[in-house]
Amino acid sequence: MNQFKKIAQKRTLFLVISIVLLVAGFVMAALLGFNYEKDMADKQSVTVEYDVYMTLQDERLDNFAEECLKILSDNGILATRVNATTANGGVLEFVLSAKADKAAVNASVEAIRNLTANSYADGFFTVCANTNVASFHDSAVWLRVGIALGVAVLCIAVYMSIRYKLAMGLSMFVGALHATALAYALTAILRIPVSYEVALVGVIALLLYAAMQVMVFDGMKRAFKKEEYQDKDADTQVNMALARNKKTYYLLTAIFAISCLILAIVATGASRWFMVACVAAVLGSAYTAFCFVPAIYAAMKKIADKKAAEKAKYTYAAKKQA
Amino acid sequence: MGKKKSMTLIILLSIVMVILLLLSTVSCTIPFTNGVKEYNSILSNVNLGMDVNGGTYAVIYPEGVISVAEYNDMEDETEKAKYEAYEGNSAIYMQRDTLTDSFKESFQEAVDVLTYRVESKHLAGASVCVENDYTIRVTAPYGDSNAAAIAGQLSYSGDFTLSYGNKTYIKNNHNHDISDYIKSAGALENAGSYLVEIKLTKDGRAKIKEASALAAASDSDSALVFAMGDNQIVSLTVEEEIDNSSLYISGYTDLQTAENVAILIQSAVEEKILNLDFTVGDVRSYEPANSELTKTLIVLAIALIVTLEILLTALVFKGLSVVNAYALVTYGLAMLITVAIAGWTLTLGGVIMAVLGGLILSAVNVFVFHTMQKEFYKGRTIAAAVKSAYKRTLLSIVDLHVVLFIVALVVFLIAVGAVKTMALVAMVAVAYSFIGYWLTRFYWYMIMPQAKDQYTFCNVVREK
Structure with missing residues (x-):
């Protein structure tokens, strides 16, 4: 219980933590961008095209791929294997970092060519080193996701204001923006390798946050009606x-x-890595729903309670006068 | 509910669930067909996104550039002598003197234009990148709009024209841009057919009216031809004069083709024109490493998450975890069947949404179970406590689902690509979670009569 005893009083701490994380995240994202995975970033590859005849020999092809990976590894290059098939055969693609040493890549290509000539000559191989420059970032996706998140946040804030209290709706608005931004910020700060799916992380964060926050506010709404809460201040x-x-x-x-x-x-x-980013989104949403927003809401409630008390005082005085 | 009725319902429901689970997960050879016919499980019919399933890619070559494989296949030595290996890498050959400054500039423009055109399709995971300095690689998910279709149609080069017979009515010239005639172009679906909608300006409307009047009056040739360079993109047969602010072109068998045509026209409006001719190379299907293993592991992971949820409820609520288990299995089956039948592409984001729906259902059930226990300790009977718990929690549960549904709906309506599909899955997950809330009540009434001791079943103790 102790951890939750003084949540509302730790407003300044939470604000500082949030500002630091959000600013750091956005500076990172602005200066370095997200840490895009190989399929979204520049890369090199070694491709080995083979004849349709080889597609009938899975085991032989696997052995060949293993030997290629060993050659690359012997030249100090870490590669991942991607299989592709065509109507006329297939392509083994070994994806390498864009920073892999060009001389080592060329030496590997030569060694693989020798391997195909000596041990796999019947496979009709073509071996090449490739460079691949990423140029695609769907700006429309980001724009639409941004607008969608903004409208969704506004809608749920209005709903919460109507169904619960205005202060809860306002807190929900701040919290939803905070949770979404925090998910992207954490992804940028932790340099989690992301693909085109990174835009989804914000939506997942918003949904998780909304679920958690409704539960928190529902719990508060029920609790505030109880007698033991009546004479306490907002923070308590x-x-x-x-x-x-x-x-x-x-x-x-x-x-x-x-x-x-x-x-x-x-x-x-x-x-x-997308799932790791989702874990960051869960933690960010939980922090927002259980720590950040309650602290903010307590401050808003304090003001609302004060106004309500003053209003009640005037009403009482007016009634007394009348 | 009586014990016999309850038992009959449990047996029937369990049989249906087991059969559906088997149909959903197990693919096998159909008996008595001599091993000819195969049954493919519902799970195997789910379209998975490029992150799990892979996709297709095609490399396109500007004129004067060929792959090393194509060079090696050349038999005509004179033709072969026209090419030389590109110095930058070992993957392409170029015609001698191709690499001029104007070629480099045109290639860079082509990359930008093609990127714009592919981006306009908003396909989850589709990408355009420069490969080997002077070729372009287009990657796309499986489906109607695979890399071959995209690279083939969206790499049309040259100016946009609208002509009838020998006369050209709309084209770029010193005085006019295409945007002087066409405001915008888009693809749409109307009652199962696919259309390209072209919104015309005043001048464009006049030009179409003039051309269509001539075409309609002709006995032999009545087709208006929309072309991009030498490639005809639309041949519009006209039966009467057209005088509308929007032109609708029908006859497309799928949305993707209509969309490609609309994108080409729109790119002409925005003056995004390719000045190089391209040839599409081999189209390749690829899958990420360990793709099959990943799919199996994801299914196992979801099973593990569901088991974990059931075990956690069992720890706190004992017998009620059986009720929760039935609700979760029903939810899971409903989600799986819906996604398979609807043919949505399920990325890992979609999987997360489906899991989230299950977790929300579990959380809601735990909330109800907990409220029931509280109501029971106020002195009610178990039946009255259940009734009261559902009554007391209804508004909270509705609020929770409404808020989640609003988020999913707004994102679905506004976002594009993978985000849109994920929001669609989220909407269904939230709706099924709410239905699951009511089903749980039914399962509760169905299962509880079988418990020897209802108090133990609900993990409550009646004070004496």
Whole structure:
């Protein structure tokens, strides 16, 4: 309970943490961009084209690919294998970093050519070194995602203001923007390798945050009606309501994060890193819903309570006069 | 509910679920067909995104540039002598004297134009990149619009023209741009048919009216021809004079082809023209390393997550975890069947949304179970506590689902590409989670009569 006892009083701390993370994230993203995976970044590759005859010999092809990877590795180059097929045969593509040493790549190409000539001459191979410059970033996707997130945040804030309280709606608005921005910021700061799917991380963060925040506000709304909350100030009320359901919040965050982690463990390549970015989104959303927004909401509630008290005082005085 | 009725329902429902689970996950040879016919599971019919399933790519070569394989295949020595190996890498050959400054400039412009055209399709994962300095690689997911279709159609070069017979009515010249005649072009679907919509300016409308009047009056040739360079992109048969502010061209068998035509016209409006001719090389299908293993592992991971959810509920609510398990399995089957039937492309983002829906359903059930226990300890019977718990939690559950649905709907309506599909999956997941909330109540009433002790089943103790 202790961790949740003084959440509302830690406003300044949370604000500082958030500002530091968001500013650092956006500076990183602006200066260095996201850390795009190989399929979104410049790269080199060694391709080996083979005849249709070889496509019938899976095991032989696998052995050949292993030998190619060994040649590359002997030349100090780390490569990942991608299989591609065509109507006339296929292509083994070994994807390398753009920074891989050109001389080493050329030496590998020569060695692979010798290998094909000596041991696989019946396969009709063509071996080339390729350079590949990424030039595609779907700016329209980012623009549309940005607009969609903005409109969605506004809609849910209005809904929460109508169904709950204005202060809750306003806090939801701030929180939703914060959770979404934080997900992108964490992805940039932690240099998580991302693919074109990075735009999805913000949407996932917003959905997770919205689910968590509705649960938090619903818990508060129920708790505030109880007698033991009536004579307490806003900060205490918020702290008590949070502490009351802390196990649920821990569990919810743990289950969301573990689910993403499990998927991260089983996925490969870019997909794995996307799931890692989702774990960052879960943690960012949980921090926003359970720490940042309650602290902000407590401040807003304090002002709202003060106004309500003054209004009640005037109404009482007016009634008394009348 | 009586014990016998409850047992019958449980057996029936369990049989249906097991059959659906088997149909969903197991592919096999159909018996008594001599091993000829295969049954493909529902899971194997789910379209997976490029992140898991791979896609297609094609390399396109500007005129004067060929691949090393094409060079090696050349038999005509005189023709072969026209080419020399490109110094920059070992993958391409170039015609001698091709690499001029104007070629370099045109190639860079071509990359920008092709990037613009492919971007306009908003395909999840599609990309354009420069390969080997002077070739372009176009990558796209599997489907109607694979890399061959995109690279083939979107790499048309030359000026846009609209002509009838020998006369050209719309073209770029010193006095006019295409945008003086055409405002915009787009593809749309209307009652199962696919159209290209061209919005015309006043001048464009007049030109179309003039050309269509002549075409309609002709006995022999009644087709207006829209072309890009030497490539005809639309041949519009006219039966009467056209005098509208928008021109609709029908007859496309799929949206992707209509979209490609619209993109070509729109790129002409925006003066994004290719000045180099391109040849499309081999189209290749590729899959990421360990793709099959990844697919299996993702299914296992989802099974693990569901098991984890059920075990966690079992720890806190004992018998009620069975109710939650039935609800989760129903939700999972419904999601899988919907995605397979609808033919949506499921990226890892979509998988996350489906998992999120299951987690929300579990969280909602835990909330109801917890409220039921509270209601019970106020002195109610179990049946009354369940009823009261559903009544007390309804508004909160509705709020939760409405908020999530709003987010998913707004993102679906505005976003494009992979984000749009993910939002669609999220919308369905939220809707099924809400249906699951009500189904849980039904399962509760169905399963509880089988418990020897209802108090133990709900993990509550009646104080004496």
